[in-house]
Amino acid sequence: MTIFTPVDWSSLDDLVQLNRALAARDWPLATKSYDAQKNINDRTQLTKEEAASFGYAEEVIPTITSRIGSVLKTPRPLGTQLDLSGTYLRAADWTGIDLSAANLEGAYFLDIDLHGVELANVTRFSGLKMQTTIWWEAKLISKPLLEFLTAKFPFEKGTLYGPRYEQYDQAGYDAALARLTSRLK
Secondary structure (H helix, E strand, C coil): CCCCCCCCCCCHHHHHHHHHHHHHHHHHHHHHHEECCCCEECHHHCCHHHHHHHHHHHHHHHHHHHHHHHHHCCCCCCCCCCECCCCEEEEEECCCCECCCCECCCCEEEEEECCCCEECCCCECCCCEEECCEHHHCCEECHHHHHHHHHHCCCCCCCEECCCCEECCHHHHHHHHHHHHHCCC
Protein backbone atom coordinates (compact mmCIF):
# COMPACT_ATOMS: atom_id res chain seq x y z
CA MET A 1 0.00 0.00 0.00
CA THR A 2 1.17 3.51 -0.72
CA ILE A 3 -0.19 6.62 0.86
CA PHE A 4 -1.24 7.86 -2.56
CA THR A 5 -3.76 5.09 -3.27
CA PRO A 6 -7.33 5.46 -2.05
CA VAL A 7 -7.67 4.47 1.59
CA ASP A 8 -10.73 3.35 3.46
CA TRP A 9 -11.55 1.87 6.85
CA SER A 10 -10.06 -1.51 5.88
CA SER A 11 -6.63 0.07 5.28
CA LEU A 12 -6.76 2.78 7.94
CA ASP A 13 -4.79 0.76 10.50
CA ASP A 14 -1.88 0.37 8.03
CA LEU A 15 -1.80 4.13 7.49
CA VAL A 16 -1.93 4.80 11.24
CA GLN A 17 0.94 2.33 11.78
CA LEU A 18 2.99 4.11 9.10
CA ASN A 19 2.30 7.42 10.81
CA ARG A 20 3.45 6.01 14.17
CA ALA A 21 6.65 4.62 12.62
CA LEU A 22 7.49 7.96 11.00
CA ALA A 23 6.64 9.83 14.21
CA ALA A 24 9.00 7.58 16.17
CA ARG A 25 11.82 8.54 13.77
CA ASP A 26 10.84 12.20 13.50
CA TRP A 27 10.26 13.21 17.11
CA PRO A 28 13.82 12.66 18.43
CA LEU A 29 15.19 14.61 15.45
CA ALA A 30 12.68 17.42 15.96
CA THR A 31 13.72 17.60 19.60
CA LYS A 32 17.43 17.54 18.75
CA SER A 33 17.12 20.29 16.12
CA TYR A 34 14.70 22.58 17.96
CA ASP A 35 15.97 26.10 18.65
CA ALA A 36 13.71 27.49 21.39
CA GLN A 37 14.95 31.08 20.98
CA LYS A 38 14.00 31.16 17.30
CA ASN A 39 11.07 28.70 17.65
CA ILE A 40 12.30 26.70 14.64
CA ASN A 41 13.93 23.40 13.84
CA ASP A 42 17.55 24.13 12.90
CA ARG A 43 18.57 21.28 10.59
CA THR A 44 22.23 22.31 10.87
CA GLN A 45 22.12 20.63 14.30
CA LEU A 46 21.53 17.28 12.57
CA THR A 47 23.88 15.00 10.66
CA LYS A 48 23.33 14.77 6.90
CA GLU A 49 21.47 11.46 7.32
CA GLU A 50 19.37 12.80 10.20
CA ALA A 51 18.48 15.93 8.23
CA ALA A 52 17.37 13.79 5.27
CA SER A 53 15.26 11.55 7.51
CA PHE A 54 13.75 14.53 9.32
CA GLY A 55 12.99 16.31 6.05
CA TYR A 56 11.28 13.24 4.63
CA ALA A 57 9.10 12.75 7.70
CA GLU A 58 8.17 16.43 7.87
CA GLU A 59 7.09 16.33 4.21
CA VAL A 60 5.15 13.06 4.40
CA ILE A 61 3.37 13.34 7.77
CA PRO A 62 0.94 16.09 6.65
CA THR A 63 -0.04 13.96 3.64
CA ILE A 64 -0.61 10.92 5.84
CA THR A 65 -2.59 13.06 8.29
CA SER A 66 -4.78 14.29 5.46
CA ARG A 67 -5.32 10.72 4.21
CA ILE A 68 -6.30 9.55 7.71
CA GLY A 69 -8.71 12.48 7.88
CA SER A 70 -10.28 11.56 4.54
CA VAL A 71 -11.17 8.14 5.96
CA LEU A 72 -12.47 9.63 9.20
CA LYS A 73 -14.83 11.86 7.19
CA THR A 74 -16.67 8.72 6.06
CA PRO A 75 -19.07 6.81 8.32
CA ARG A 76 -17.27 4.58 10.82
CA PRO A 77 -18.21 0.92 10.41
CA LEU A 78 -20.35 -0.38 13.25
CA GLY A 79 -18.23 -1.73 16.10
CA THR A 80 -14.98 -0.17 14.86
CA GLN A 81 -12.77 1.23 17.62
CA LEU A 82 -10.72 4.22 16.55
CA ASP A 83 -7.15 4.12 17.91
CA LEU A 84 -5.00 7.16 17.12
CA SER A 85 -2.72 6.65 20.11
CA GLY A 86 0.92 7.53 19.55
CA THR A 87 0.29 9.33 16.27
CA TYR A 88 1.75 12.62 15.05
CA LEU A 89 -0.98 14.44 13.14
CA ARG A 90 -0.01 17.68 11.45
CA ALA A 91 -1.33 20.43 9.18
CA ALA A 92 -4.71 19.10 8.10
CA ASP A 93 -8.34 20.13 7.89
CA TRP A 94 -10.33 17.56 9.82
CA THR A 95 -13.56 19.58 9.81
CA GLY A 96 -16.58 17.50 10.77
CA ILE A 97 -14.88 14.17 11.46
CA ASP A 98 -16.05 11.76 14.15
CA LEU A 99 -13.48 11.12 16.87
CA SER A 100 -16.08 10.04 19.43
CA ALA A 101 -14.73 7.43 21.84
CA ALA A 102 -11.34 7.47 20.06
CA ASN A 103 -8.15 6.49 21.87
CA LEU A 104 -6.00 9.64 21.71
CA GLU A 105 -3.37 8.59 24.27
CA GLY A 106 0.01 10.06 23.37
CA ALA A 107 -1.30 11.57 20.13
CA TYR A 108 0.23 14.86 19.00
CA PHE A 109 -2.03 17.20 17.01
CA LEU A 110 -0.20 20.15 15.44
CA ASP A 111 -1.95 22.75 13.26
CA ILE A 112 -5.17 20.72 12.88
CA ASP A 113 -8.57 22.28 12.16
CA LEU A 114 -11.17 20.49 14.30
CA HIS A 115 -14.25 22.63 13.47
CA GLY A 116 -17.41 20.58 14.00
CA VAL A 117 -15.53 17.47 15.19
CA GLU A 118 -17.20 14.95 17.49
CA LEU A 119 -15.07 14.46 20.62
CA ALA A 120 -17.86 12.99 22.75
CA ASN A 121 -17.02 10.00 24.95
CA VAL A 122 -13.27 10.51 24.54
CA THR A 123 -11.83 9.30 27.84
CA ARG A 124 -8.45 7.91 26.74
CA PHE A 125 -6.20 10.92 26.19
CA SER A 126 -3.27 10.62 28.60
CA GLY A 127 -0.26 12.38 27.04
CA LEU A 128 -2.36 14.05 24.33
CA LYS A 129 -0.93 17.26 22.87
CA MET A 130 -2.96 19.72 20.80
CA GLN A 131 -0.68 22.56 19.84
CA THR A 132 -1.93 25.32 17.55
CA THR A 133 -4.97 23.12 16.97
CA ILE A 134 -8.50 24.54 16.83
CA TRP A 135 -10.04 22.08 19.30
CA TRP A 136 -12.52 24.55 20.87
CA GLU A 137 -14.54 24.61 17.66
CA ALA A 138 -15.51 20.95 18.16
CA LYS A 139 -19.20 20.09 17.87
CA LEU A 140 -19.24 18.00 21.05
CA ILE A 141 -16.61 17.09 23.62
CA SER A 142 -16.39 14.90 26.72
CA LYS A 143 -16.21 16.77 30.02
CA PRO A 144 -12.84 15.25 31.05
CA LEU A 145 -11.30 16.13 27.69
CA LEU A 146 -12.68 19.68 27.81
CA GLU A 147 -11.22 20.17 31.28
CA PHE A 148 -7.86 18.77 30.15
CA LEU A 149 -7.65 20.89 27.00
CA THR A 150 -8.69 24.13 28.69
CA ALA A 151 -6.01 23.55 31.33
CA LYS A 152 -3.19 22.36 29.05
CA PHE A 153 -3.89 23.90 25.62
CA PRO A 154 -5.93 27.09 26.06
CA PHE A 155 -6.19 29.81 23.45
CA GLU A 156 -3.07 31.97 23.28
CA LYS A 157 -3.35 35.50 21.90
CA GLY A 158 -1.06 36.13 18.94
CA THR A 159 -0.76 32.43 18.06
CA LEU A 160 -1.63 31.24 14.58
CA TYR A 161 -3.87 28.16 14.51
CA GLY A 162 -4.69 25.32 12.16
CA PRO A 163 -3.33 24.38 8.74
CA ARG A 164 -4.08 27.87 7.36
CA TYR A 165 -2.32 29.61 10.30
CA GLU A 166 -5.31 31.73 11.25
CA GLN A 167 -5.68 34.28 14.04
CA TYR A 168 -8.39 33.77 16.65
CA ASP A 169 -9.52 36.05 19.44
CA GLN A 170 -10.32 35.62 23.13
CA ALA A 171 -14.01 36.46 22.66
CA GLY A 172 -14.43 33.74 20.03
CA TYR A 173 -12.61 31.21 22.23
CA ASP A 174 -14.76 32.13 25.25
CA ALA A 175 -17.96 31.82 23.18
CA ALA A 176 -16.86 28.42 21.86
CA LEU A 177 -16.12 27.20 25.40
CA ALA A 178 -19.55 28.37 26.56
CA ARG A 179 -21.16 26.50 23.64
CA LEU A 180 -19.20 23.31 24.37
CA THR A 181 -19.95 23.51 28.10
CA SER A 182 -23.67 23.91 27.40
CA ARG A 183 -23.60 20.68 25.34
CA LEU A 184 -21.83 18.48 27.89
CA LYS A 185 -23.72 15.32 28.71
